[in-house]
Amino acid sequence: MKIIGIEHIGIATESIEKIAPFWKKVLKLNHIHRETIEKMGVITDIYDTGRGKVELLEQTGQESSIAKFLKKKGPGIHHICLEVENIEEAISELKQADIQLINDVPLKGAEENRVVFIHPKSTGGVLVELVQKPK
Ligand code: CO
Secondary structure, three states: OOEEEEEEEEEEOOOHHHHHHHHHHHOOOEEEEEEEEHHHOEEEEEEEOOOOEEEEEEEOOOOOHHHHHHHHHOOEEEEEEEEEOOHHHHHHHHHHOOOOEOOOOOEEOHHHOEEEEEOHHHOOOOEEEEEEOOO
16 A cells, blocks of 8 residues: 555544634644534544644544543544555555454545544554545
8 A cells, every 4th residue: 555644633622612722823723624524423623734634523422432532541642644545455455464444444534535444453552544535
């Protein structure tokens, strides 16, 4: 598979509203996107640093993976996301290497991206998202 770079770092928070002013007003990052992804149970709020983005994540309900993460670990870095050229190719290579995936069919993420999540057990303790952007 071909990794293009770090696309974003995902941060789980109890409240986007409370933490957004730090990213928006103190660091003066460009706010580029906000979206509720019902299927994943998340609200995502994205800022561009110029080289890689920061994604703030808030739960939409108790069943959300973000709710579970906050309960277990508290607020903080939730995942890192690497951009790949071809997500199907990446998935098949990961499966061949016996890497534990959260989903093995690409999910629709924010900004019409297609994403797959790799289990922290296989990565050294960090949830890793791979993304292929729409052409
Ligand atoms: Co993400």
